[in-house]
Amino acid sequence: MEMNGDGQLIIGNWERKLMKNFWKNYRGTLLILLGLVLGGIAGAVWGTKVDVVKPLGDLFLNLMYMILIPLVFFSISSSIAGMQEVKRLGKILGITVAVFLGTALVSAVLGYLCVLIFKPIQGIDMSNVKQLMGNVKGASGTKTSALAQIVATFTVDDFSKILSKSNMLSLIVVAILVGIATAASGQAAEPFAKLLNAGNVVTMRIVKYIMYYAPIGLGCFFATVIGNLGAEMVGGYLRTLLIYVGYSLFYFFVVMSGYAYLSAGHSGFKAFWRNISVPAITAIATSSSAASIPVNLEYTKKIGVTADIADTVIPLGANTHKDGSVVGGILKTTFLFVLFGRDIATFQNAVIIIAVGFLVGVVMSAIPGGGFVAETVIITIFGFPMTALPLILIISEIIDIPATLLNSTSNITSSMLITRFVEGKNWLSKAMRSR
Numbered sequence: 001m002e003m004n005g006d007g008q009l010i011i012g013n014w015e016r017k018l019m020k021n022f023w024k025n026y027r028g029t030l031l032i033l034l035g036l037v038l039g040g041i042a043g044a045v046w047g048t049k050v051d052v053v054k055p056l057g058d059l060f061l062n063l064m065y066m067i068l069i070p071l072v073f074f075s076i077s078s079s080i081a082g083m084q085e086v087k088r089l090g091k092i093l094g095i096t097v098a099v100f101l102g103t104a105l106v107s108a109v110l111g112y113l114c115v116l117i118f119k120p121i122q123g124i125d126m127s128n129v130k131q132l133m134g135n136v137k138g139a140s141g142t143k144t145s146a147l148a149q150i151v152a153t154f155t156v157d158d159f160s161k162i163l164s165k166s167n168m169l170s171l172i173v174v175a176i177l178v179g180i181a182t183a184a185s186g187q188a189a190e191p192f193a194k195l196l197n198a199g200n201v202v203t204m205r206i207v208k209y210i211m212y213y214a215p216i217g218l219g220c221f222f223a224t225v226i227g228n229l230g231a232e233m234v235g236g237y238l239r240t241l242l243i244y245v246g247y248s249l250f251y252f253f254v255v256m257s258g259y260a261y262l263s264a265g266h267s268g269f270k271a272f273w274r275n276i277s278v279p280a281i282t283a284i285a286t287s288s289s290a291a292s293i294p295v296n297l298e299y300t301k302k303i304g305v306t307a308d309i310a311d312t313v314i315p316l317g318a319n320t321h322k323d324g325s326v327v328g329g330i331l332k333t334t335f336l337f338v339l340f341g342r343d344i345a346t347f348q349n350a351v352i353i354i355a356v357g358f359l360v361g362v363v364m365s366a367i368p369g370g371g372f373v374a375e376t377v378i379i380t381i382f383g384f385p386m387t388a389l390p391l392i393l394i395i396s397e398i399i400d401i402p403a404t405l406l407n408s409t410s411n412i413t414s415s416m417l418i419t420r421f422v423e424g425k426n427w428l429s430k431a432m433r434s435r
Contacts, residue, residue: 028211028214029397029400031214031215032214032215032218032397033397033398034215034219035214035215035216035218035219035222036218036219036222036394036397038219038223039218039219039220039221039222039223039226040222040223040226040234042223042226042227043222043223043224043225043226043227043228044226044227044234046227047227047228048227048228049227050223050224050226050227051224051227051228053220053223053224054220054221054224056216056217056220057217057218057219057220057221057222057223057224057390058221059213059217060210060213060214060216060217060218060220060221060390061217061221061387061389061390063210063213063217064210064389065165065386067203067206067207067210068165068168068376069162069163069164069165069171070199070203071203071204071207071373072168072171072172072175072373072376073171073174073175073178073199074175074196074199074200074202074203075175075200075203075204075373076172076175076176076179076373077175077176077178077179077182077196078179078193078196078197078199078200079179079200080175080176080179080180080182080183081178081179081182081183081189081192081193081196081197082183082193082197092308092309092312092313092418092422093312093316095418095421095422096312096313096316096317096414096418099414099417099418099421100317100320100321100414103259103321103323103410103413103414103417104321104322104323104326104358104361105358106255107251107255107323107324107326107327107361107406107410108326108327108330108354108357108358108361109354110247110250110251110255110327111247111326111327111330111331111357112330112334112350112353112354112357114243114246114247114327115243115330115331115334115344116344116345116350118239118243118246119334119338119344120236120239120240120243120331120334120335120338121233121235121236121239121240121335121338121339154169154170154173155170155173156170162174165376165386166380168376168377168379168380169377169380169381172373172377178196179196182196218390218393218394221390222390222394225391236335236339237394237395237398240331240335240395240398240399241398241399243331244327244328244331244399244402244403245402247327248324248402248403248405248406251323251327251406252280252405252406252409256272256276256409256410256413257269257272257273259413259414259416259417260272260273260413260416262417262420263413263416263417263419263420263428264304264416264420264425264427264428264429267428267429267432268416268428271303271304271428272303272412272413272416274303275299275300275302275303275412276299276409276412278295278299279292279295279296279299279408279409279412280405280408280409282295282296282408283404283405283407283408283409284401284404284405288404289317289318289319289322289404289407289408289411290318290319292318292404292408293314293315293318296314296318296408296409296411296412297310297311297314297315299412300313300314300411300412300415300416303412303416303428304419304427304428304431304432305415305416305419305431306419306422306423306427306431309415309418309419309422309423310415313411313414313415313418314411314412314415317410317411317414317415318407318408318411321407321410321411321414322361322403322406322407322410323361323406323407323410324361324399324402324403324404324405324406324407324410325360325361325374325403325407326357326358326360326361327357327361327403327406328360328361328395328396328399328403329356329357329358329359329360329361329374329378330353330354330356330357331395331399332375332378332392332395332396333353333356333357333378333382334353335391335392335395336378336379336382336384336388336391336392337349337353337382339388339391340384340388342382352381352382356377356378356381356382359374359377360374360377360378375389375392375393375396376389378392379392
């Protein structure tokens with residue numbers, strides 16, 4: 001920005017471009033947040049009278065339910081069917097997978113401990129929740145063995161039942177099998193692989209169309225929730241955002257610094273912080289791990305990571321390694337646990353919550369449209385009513401920026417750790433000498 005002769009501020013082309021890109025990248029999120037704010041105000045002011053707009057919220061839900069089955073099937077099967085290329089990555093890929101899994105597990109455990117200390121929501125009347133959303137699925141009177149329960153959860157006795165959102169895990173199993181079989185069939189299955197990919201493109205386009213209605217639909221749904229459950233829900237979402245932002249700052253400044261130090265000692269720590277500002281700002285400005293790839297590649301190589309490792313890890317990590325999404329999955333799960341009066345502190349629930357958060361961040365993040373699929377999986381695994389789905393969709397929107405920061409920048413520290421295992425402990429000093 002510059003000042004003219006009259007002392008007035010002049011906005012230059014660079015500033016205009018920055019503001020234009022900001023609106024382009026965040027337009028959908030900002031409109032949804034506006035809808036949520038207006039809906040929250042309406043619910044707080046008029047209470048149960050806002051139930052008159054409930055059908056508009058139900059319309060959004062029903063549209064999402066209608067596309068859910070083809071979305072899950074095509075996104076998972078097409079993703080797996082196109083995995084032949086990763087077979088040639090060799091040693092780098094093997095270490096990459098190990099590091100990605102290790103850092104995701106650390107993120108999951110730390111995230112669980114965080115929500116255990118700072119519960120995301122408090123003071124909600126459980127009877128009102130169950131009346132509005134429906135009851136959590138409980139155990140039936142008939143006792144079944146653990147093995148029988150697993151079989152019933154992941155399979156169905158009739159193909160038509162796969163087409164119901166109530167059997168989402170069975171659908172995922174079928175989609176995985178179709179993807180594996182397609183990839184294993186090689187050239188003979190190429191037409192079918194193209195069909196799966198085309199189906200995924202079409203369903204994602206439909207989801208995009210539906211999301212145009214999201215500011216109105218989610219706003220009306222949120223108004224109904226606040227009108228019936230009270231202002232405690234608003235406080236719950238604000239608390240959830242603060243917990244996530246606090247965790248993100250801790251992970252970014254402390255945990256990533258630890259990874260950088262483990263990779264190359266004090267030199268690695270200094271190299272990381274000397275080069276991380278631009279990738280971090282890019283992640284926040286674009287709200288996209290994919291859009292951050294070029295900048296991440298440039299600055300990862302500036303740190304001293306070899307070109308072949310950077311060129312492999314950064315693009316792969318943008319699609320399959322999302323530490324921020326791991327914590328997001330845990331936060332969504334515990335939000336529903338507390339909302340429906342379930343205990344998050346038992347050992348069994350702790351293990352399951354961490355495992356589901358790990359699944360959401362590591363497995364589902366590799367799937368196009370995986371965020372929505374992951375939220376559906378959370379609902380299905382724990383037996384929550386599908387009407388609770390928008391509650392965690394809202395969380396996805398409000399944590400989007402800090403989640404992208406962690407998802408994107410964690411790939412840089414991961415590439416440093418991977419270089420340490422591939423090149424040896426003196427990799428950074430060798431890189432500095434070769435310049």
